[in-house]
Amino acid sequence: MPGFISELKDAVTGRTAALVIGTLLLQLGFIASYVGALHHPTPHRLSIGVVAPPQLQPRVIGALGQVPNDAVKPVAVADQATAVGRIKDQKIYAALVVDPTGTQDTLLVANARGPAAATAAQQIVTALDQGQGRTVRVEDVVPLAPGDGKGLSSFYLVVGWCVGGYLVASILGISAGARPANRRRALIRTCVLALYSIAAGLGGAVITGPVLDALPGSVAGLWGVGSLVVFAVGAFTMALQCLFGIVGIGLAVLIFVVLGNPSAGGVYPPPLLPPFWRAIGAWLPNGAGTDATRSVAYFGATNLTVPLLVLAAWAVAGLAVTLAAVALRPAGGAVPSDDTA
Numbered sequence: 001m002p003g004f005i006s007e008l009k010d011a012v013t014g015r016t017a018a019l020v021i022g023t024l025l026l027q028l029g030f031i032a033s034y035v036g037a038l039h040h041p042t043p044h045r046l047s048i049g050v051v052a053p054p055q056l057q058p059r060v061i062g063a064l065g066q067v068p069n070d071a072v073k074p075v076a077v078a079d080q081a082t083a084v085g086r087i088k089d090q091k092i093y094a095a096l097v098v099d100p101t102g103t104q105d106t107l108l109v110a111n112a113r114g115p116a117a118a119t120a121a122q123q124i125v126t127a128l129d130q131g132q133g134r135t136v137r138v139e140d141v142v143p144l145a146p147g148d149g150k151g152l153s154s155f156y157l158v159v160g161w162c163v164g165g166y167l168v169a170s171i172l173g174i175s176a177g178a179r180p181a182n183r184r185r186a187l188i189r190t191c192v193l194a195l196y197s198i199a200a201g202l203g204g205a206v207i208t209g210p211v212l213d214a215l216p217g218s219v220a221g222l223w224g225v226g227s228l229v230v231f232a233v234g235a236f237t238m239a240l241q242c243l244f245g246i247v248g249i250g251l252a253v254l255i256f257v258v259l260g261n262p263s264a265g266g267v268y269p270p271p272l273l274p275p276f277w278r279a280i281g282a283w284l285p286n287g288a289g290t291d292a293t294r295s296v297a298y299f300g301a302t303n304l305t306v307p308l309l310v311l312a313a314w315a316v317a318g319l320a321v322t323l324a325a326v327a328l329r330p331a332g333g334a335v336p337s338d339d340t341a
Helices: 002-011 014-038 057-065 080-088 115-130 153-176 183-211 219-244 247-259 275-283 285-298 305-327
Strands: 046-051 072-076 094-097 104-109 135-140
Touching (some): 014 247, 046 057, 046 080, 057 115, 080 094, 080 104, 094 115, 104 115, 153 183, 153 219, 153 247, 153 285, 183 219, 183 305, 219 305, 275 285, 275 305, 285 305
Parallel strands (some): 046 072
16 A cells, blocks of 8 residues: 555645646636526626617617616617617617507517527517517617527637637647747747738638628738737637746637636627626627627627737737747746757
8 A cells, every 4th residue: 555655646746736736626617607698698787779769769668678687788779770780889779769650560680699688688579579569570770690500600710710710729839838948939939920810810710601691791800800800819728828937828719718618698698697707708808809799700800809909919919928938038048948049
């Protein structure tokens, strides 16, 4: 028995045991995050415009505002054309157009922004109108492309870009040392990452566009968004490795997989997510990338400023931390093997 214990300690060091425990926690976190975010979608402040005569509009807005659990954020809209414009500009998710001369109203939705949000709006408005003896006709003003049946193509495209970003940064770190030996080699790695990002962005845009016909919109626009997503995720993963070594790869998985994917608004848009995931989604590369990709594909590149700034911030932060870690390395300190870059 003493010999076995000694061999066990030699085979499984304290550092290895810590990494195994960390992996277990990461796995459990993955389960908790995905199931926690997606198991019970409930609308919260789902923005629905209201188009109605002046004498009816306050009453309809008040009725929507009284839907339990703060499910709806009703907004007054002047007319149907304005409502369509606000949906296409991604200012609201849906709009109820009340017909004062009949008993059938029209609900304008945009399935391209997320079928789950359109369905939730339809359920809420249908229940409201049924209570008043009215019916609802649904009109999809921004429909999904024929090859994008469930509206998930943009989300999975961004997931693929994110995976490529942290994998290529991890490979560079594992093969050549977690921390670049000097500033020149850090810049070389950055250039390699940039070239990879350009190729990955183009490849994803071509596959989902001309090849599979899954997403409409500008291939060049999707290429630009994809390149920025890959570079932002890769640069930040590289920074985490500079700070924490191999543990940085696990932290990248925590940020971009465990937290980023379920909060990105792919399966369920933000108004249908629980508070924590709803709060963080737009500020992570996954959510910003999904928003930007949908905007380019379906909404004429509206509302792109914030997502692009978020992605640029992650990229700049990653580069700054990497360069600072290299510059502050103690002179003569041990450096992981870094023969190539």
